[in-house]
Amino acid sequence: MIDLAQFYDIRFLMDLGAFSILAVLILGFSILTVWSSNMVHAALYLLGAFASVAMLYVSLNASFVGVVQVLVYIGAVGVLILFAVMLTRRTLVEEESHG
Amino acid sequence: MVPLVLYVLLASTMFVIGLYGLLTQRNGIKLMMCVEILLNSAIINLVAFSAYLPNVNGQVFALFAIALAAAEAGVGFAIMIALYRLYGTIELDNINALRW
Amino acid sequence: MERLLGIEPPERAQYIRIITQELSRIQSHLLGTAEFLTLIASAVYSPFLYMIIDREDVLTCIESVTGARINHSFVRFGGVRNDLPDGFKDMTLDTLKMVREKTKDYKELFLSDSIYRRRMEGIGVLSPAEAKRLGVSGPPLRASDTPYDMRREDPYLLYKDLDFDVITRKEGDSKARVEVRLDEIIESCYIIEQCLDQIPSGPIMAEGIPKKIKPEPGEAYYRVEDHRGEMGFFVASDGTDKPVKVKARGPVYAYFQALPPLLEGVYIADVVAIAGSMDACTSEVDR
Amino acid sequence: MELLSAITEFAAREPKIYGLIIGLVAAAILASVINVVAMLLVWLERKVMGDLQARYGPNRVGGRWGVLQLGADAIKLFTKEDIIPRGADKSVYVWAPIVAVATTMLIAGALPFGAVIIDGREVPLVVANMDISALYVEAVLSLMAIGAFMAGYSSNNKYSMLGAFRGVARMIAYEVPMGVCVISVAVMAHSLNLVEIVNAQQNIWFAVAQPLGFVIFGIALITDLGRMPFDQTEAEEEIIAGYNTEYSGIRFGLLYFQEYIVMLLGSILLVLLFLGGWKGPVIPVISFISPMIWFFMKLLIVLVALIWIRVSLPRFRIDQVTDLGWKILLPLSLVNFVWAVAVGLYFA
Numbered sequence: 011m012i013d014l015a016q017f018y019d020i021r022f023l024m025d026l027g028a029f030s031i032l033a034v035l036i037l038g039f040s041i042l043t044v045w046s047s048n049m050v051h052a053a054l055y056l057l058g059a060f061a062s063v064a065m066l067y068v069s070l071n072a073s074f075v076g077v078v079q080v081l082v083y084i085g086a087v088g089v090l091i092l093f094a095v096m097l098t099r100r101t102l103v104e105e106e107s108h109g
Numbered sequence: 110m111v112p113l114v115l116y117v118l119l120a121s122t123m124f125v126i127g128l129y130g131l132l133t134q135r136n137g138i139k140l141m142m143c144v145e146i147l148l149n150s151a152i153i154n155l156v157a158f159s160a161y162l163p164n165v166n167g168q169v170f171a172l173f174a175i176a177l178a179a180a181e182a183g184v185g186f187a188i189m190i191a192l193y194r195l196y197g198t199i200e201l202d203n204i205n206a207l208r209w
Numbered sequence: 210m211e212r213l214l215g216i217e218p219p220e221r222a223q224y225i226r227i228i229t230q231e232l233s234r235i236q237s238h239l240l241g242t243a244e245f246l247t248l249i250a251s252a253v254y255s256p257f258l259y260m261i262i263d264r265e266d267v268l269t270c271i272e273s274v275t276g277a278r279i280n281h282s283f284v285r286f287g288g289v290r291n292d293l294p295d296g297f298k299d300m301t302l303d304t305l306k307m308v309r310e311k312t313k314d315y316k317e318l319f320l321s322d323s324i325y326r327r328r329m330e331g332i333g334v335l336s337p338a339e340a341k342r343l344g345v346s347g348p349p350l351r352a353s354d355t356p357y358d359m360r361r362e363d364p365y366l367l368y369k370d371l372d373f374d375v376i377t378r379k380e381g382d383s384k385a386r387v388e389v390r391l392d393e394i395i396e397s398c399y400i401i402e403q404c405l406d407q408i409p410s411g412p413i414m415a416e417g418i419p420k421k422i423k424p425e426p427g428e429a430y431y432r433v434e435d436h437r438g439e440m441g442f443f444v445a446s447d448g449t450d451k452p453v454k455v456k457a458r459g460p461v462y463a464y465f466q467a468l469p470p471l472l473e474g475v476y477i478a479d480v481v482a483i484a485g486s487m488d489a490c491t492s493e494v495d496r
Numbered sequence: 497m498e499l500l501s502a503i504t505e506f507a508a509r510e511p512k513i514y515g516l517i518i519g520l521v522a523a524a525i526l527a528s529v530i531n532v533v534a535m536l537l538v539w540l541e542r543k544v545m546g547d548l549q550a551r552y553g554p555n556r557v558g559g560r561w562g563v564l565q566l567g568a569d570a571i572k573l574f575t576k577e578d579i580i581p582r583g584a585d586k587s588v589y590v591w592a593p594i595v596a597v598a599t600t601m602l603i604a605g606a607l608p609f610g611a612v613i614i615d616g617r618e619v620p621l622v623v624a625n626m627d628i629s630a631l632y633v634e635a636v637l638s639l640m641a642i643g644a645f646m647a648g649y650s651s652n653n654k655y656s657m658l659g660a661f662r663g664v665a666r667m668i669a670y671e672v673p674m675g676v677c678v679i680s681v682a683v684m685a686h687s688l689n690l691v692e693i694v695n696a697q698q699n700i701w702f703a704v705a706q707p708l709g710f711v712i713f714g715i716a717l718i719t720d721l722g723r724m725p726f727d728q729t730e731a732e733e734e735i736i737a738g739y740n741t742e743y744s745g746i747r748f749g750l751l752y753f754q755e756y757i758v759m760l761l762g763s764i765l766l767v768l769l770f771l772g773g774w775k776g777p778v779i780p781v782i783s784f785i786s787p788m789i790w791f792f793m794k795l796l797i798v799l800v801a802l803i804w805i806r807v808s809l810p811r812f813r814i815d816q817v818t819d820l821g822w823k824i825l826l827p828l829s830l831v832n833f834v835w836a837v838a839v840g841l842y843f844a
Contacts, residue, residue, distance in 0.1 A: 021510070024512060025111050026111055036123060037126065043130070043142055043146065044130035044134070050585070050588070051585075051588070052139060052142060059146065059149070063153060066156075070156055070160040072156045073627070074172075074628055074631075077628055080635040080638075082178075083178075084639060087145065087178070089668060090183065091182070092645060092664065096661070098137075098189065098193040250810035251727070251811060324810050324812055327816055478813040
């Protein structure tokens with residue numbers, strides 16, 4: 011498992027730091043996606059999760075998969091989600107909230 | 110390098126979050142989003158294992174999975190929009206034509 | 210008013226009136242087309258600015274006669290206020306030559322621009338019957354294949370002595386409306402050139418106009434061809450120096466009347482193409 | 497020299513830490529350079545537009561050429577009141593300009609900004625020399641629609657929403673032909689690395705080798721940049737100002753500035769992919785920076801051409817734009833792909 015002696019190595023700490031930041035981002039965005047009651051917010055959080063996962067791939071030396079993740083997930087699926095969310099609302103703009 | 114177990118933990122946590130959403134949410138679009146989270150957690154595993162084994166098979170599988178996920182999303186959202194046109198809602202509790 | 214008073218202005222005054230009227234028709238059409246271009250393209254579209262530059266020259270010609278650029282209160286009962294200045298003929302002929310060439314360039318530009326044609330052809334088609342029913346006049350009506358022009362229908366001033374065509378288009382769409390306007394610029398140039406050739410010397414005011422005007426009791430209605438269409442003035446007098454009723458009927462109110470049926474079910478982007486090609490001056494609606 | 501050797505030794509010993517430091521420094525330099533150049537670009541656009549339209553353009557602030565006009569504009573925008581409309585989706589509204597600028601700046605990291613010759617060897621000036629930089633740039637270009645969508649959605653304004661939707665629909669329609677064109681170039685150059693793609697144009701520009709691809713990529717690029725004749729997302733006359741209708745103050749400044757940054761980066765991309773990048777005959781006396789000179793000359797020509805197109809074409813209607821993308825450019829880009837593969841195989 012984890013060798014405690016590694017913790018004194020700055021390179022390991024850098025890796026661990028990058029990983030933890032990305033992990034927190036991914037998990038946080040996922041949780042927000044599930045919990046958010048506003049559909050558009052949920053979709054935007056999901057895009058954030060996708061982008062963080064893409065960064066994770068790049069940090070794993072899989073930059074091609076990362077770029078494909080951005081291209082397909084954010085560029086295509088994300089926009090598809092946004093369209094679906096907007097098309098399944100009652101109105102395009104919340105009329106009653108106009109001042 | 111960070112131990113592999115952390116990646117597996119991350120992926121499984123993400124999977125659990127997605128599964129939780131899938132079981133509790135009743136909005137069709139939200140369900141699709143949770144499915145996307147599930148797929149992403151699976152792909153994280155593939156890429157992480159391929160980085161720790163010295164080969165790229167996992168990445169190739171990941172690319173396949175991404176392409177499949179995109180196709181799935183296209184079909185899924187098309188169905189959701191069709192349901193919305195038919196029923197005027199995407200709350201799945203109200204869409205019960207296939208339950209009878 | 211003159212009809213009510215029974216005064217006929219002298220010939221030279223009538224020619225000057227025609228010249229200034231046609232000049233301001235040119236500037237109005239140039240401005241109308243230019244503003245319309247900012248709608249269909251954007252405020253940085255070059256031909257818009259080129260047209261404004263051309264218009265400046267035309268305005269200089271008007272200014273040299275009337276002393277004002279656009280709203281010249283220049284026509285007096287029984288004549289005009291100023292005579293043509295020295296060198297007016299040469300200056301105007303030069304300007305007209307330039308305007309005519311530029312306008313031909315613009316027409317060619319629009320014909321060869323496929324984006325422009327896609328935006329304009331077949332958009333907002335106003336049928337002749339519909340146009341007449343809604344009371345539209347001027348270039349939009351003439352674009353709908355109806356040769357209706359006050360200068361020809363009910364010749365006022367000396368228009369019956371002048372040779373000009375009434376410009377019409379068959380299509381009745383936005384493109385036709387703009388083209389009619391551009392063609393009318395060329396036609397107006399022709400009219401002014403004729404006037405400058407034929408203009409006689411003589412007085413510019415009729416004789417025997419009293420200081421205080423007290424017309425006979427009665428009514429008069431006088432129609433002219435404005436830049437935008439048929440413009441009618443109605444004056445009723447009870448014999449004192451103040452009129453009982455004065456009513457000006459502008460052409461633009463009818464334009465707005467015609468917009469709702471045209472705009473039903475079109476793209477937002479087409480709205481500007483249709484409404485802009487009408488060249489409706491909003492402040493003129495409420496007369 | 498001692499410092500240099502110490503740095504080299506450190507880089508060999510600790511490549512990751514060295515890379516991190518270098519990356520941060522390079523990113524900071526890059527960001528400031530891009531901002532300054534984009535500011536100059538705004539000035540250039542106004543000036544060229546003025547010249548094309550027989551007027552002066554900026555001529556008051558900063559002497560005869562109005563160079564400081566931009567500084568004045570920036571100060572004005574940054575000191576204006578920052579309004580958040582009632583009913584707006586506040587968090588999204590605040591984040592939208594930041595997302596827009598950030599996604600734009602992501603492109604800059606992978607683009608080579610010319611090259612210099614050191615010891616007879618060309619050294620490209622690029623922050624991240626990735627193997628797949630062309631694909632990366634293409635992917636990140638598609639992100640720009642997200643920022644615009646956020647701005648349009650959160651403003652609680654019908655016209656903003658319309659502008660956002662137009663932007664997204666247009667992006668989808670043009671991303672595909674653009675991607676196919678990038679792939680065609682990559683097939684001919686046998687690489688997805690932008691530096692390698694430029695090196696492959698030593699003898700012949702790809703604009704000559706595949707003119708169809710050049711035209712399609714150019715059109716798709718103008719569309720992605722949202723410039724005339726494809727500025728339907730912010731057509732002032734139709735939908736007021738599209739997605740940035742409700743913005744004011746510094747947030748509007750960011751959105752406005754983002755357009756010019758993206759115009760600069762897009763033009764650089766065009767130069768790199770099709771116009772041979774920094775390739776050109778070596779100028780004898782100043783051979784050190786002769787690639788830079790070629791690069792900037794090409795860039796300037798592309799930028800002026802973009803401005804020229806802007807002032808001389810009317811705007812398409814949105815349905816015509818998507819029609820053009822799906823029905824004309826996509827099949828043509830596939831034809832171009834087949835052509836690129838065939839020519840590539842023939843000369844291979």
